[in-house]
Amino acid sequence: MPITKYPQKSQPLWKEWDRKAQKNGPRHEVHAVNGDRYMGEWKDDMRHGKGTQIWKKKGAIYEGDWKLGKRDGYGTLSLPDQETGKYRKVYSGWWAGDKKSGYGIQFFGPKEYYEGDWCRNQRSGWGRMYYSNGDIYEGQWLNDKPHGEGMLRLKNGNRYEGYWQRGMKNGPGRFFHLDHGQLFEGFWVDSVAKCGTMIDFGRDEAPEPTQFPIPQVKILDPDGVLEEALAMFKKTEEE
Secondary structure: OOOOOOOOOOOOHHHHHHHHHOOOEEEEEEEOOOOOEEEEEEEOOEEEEEEEEEOOOOOOEEEEEEEOOEEEEEEEEEEEOOOOOOEEEEEEEEEEOOEEEEEEEEEEEOOEEEEEEEEOOEEEEEEEEEOOOOOEEEEEEEOOEEEEEEEEEOOOOOEEEEEEEOOEEEEEEEEEEOOOOEEEEEEEEOOEEEEEEEEEOOOOOOOOOOOOOOOOOOOOOHHHHHHHHHHHHHHHHHO
C-alpha cells in the first residue's frame, strides 16, 4: 500500500519575525519612544533579571532586580540633585511588584532618612526615622505613620516611650524630662496627656533641674479623669 506524505504546514513569516524581534537575554541598551533607556536582561520582551532603567522626564535611575517588567527584588533608586546636578540615592532596599516592600532605607534629605520595613511604598512594620531637627523615632509603623509601640527621642535627650496611633501619642506612655530630672507616666489621647503622675527622676544628674522638688498633689476624682480619657481613646480607635 503506498504511503502518502503530506508536507508540513509552514507558519506565517510574521510569526517568525515576531519571535526573532522579542528581546531575550542581556541587551546593551534599548531606547523607548519617550526617551527612556534600559540596559540589562530581558525575558519574553520584558525587563527581567538585572538591569538599569533611566527615565528621561525626571532623570531618575533605578539599578537592580526586575521581574516580568517590574522592579522586584533588591534595587536602588537615585535622582539628580537640583543644586549640584549630581545623583543622590533616594531609596535602597527591597521591591515587590514595582513598589517598595520589605526592608529598605529612604533618604528624604541630607539629614533625614528612614530605615526599616515597607509595604506598598509605605512605612509599615518596624523602623527607625531620623528627622532633620535631630529627633529620632524608633518603633512600629502603619500606613506611613508611627502606630503601635515606639520611642521618640528628642534632640535635647528627652524621650517618650509608649503607644502611638496615626502618628500621635495614644494610650499609656512615659515621658522622661531628663533636662529637668522629671518623669511623667500616664495616659495620652492624640498627643495630649490626659492623666498621670509626675515624679522627680534623676534631679542630681539633670542639667537644668527644677528649683524645688515636686510636691504631692492629689486629684479629687482620679477615677473619673481616667474613665474620661479611656472613653476618648476608645473613640479614636473606632474612628
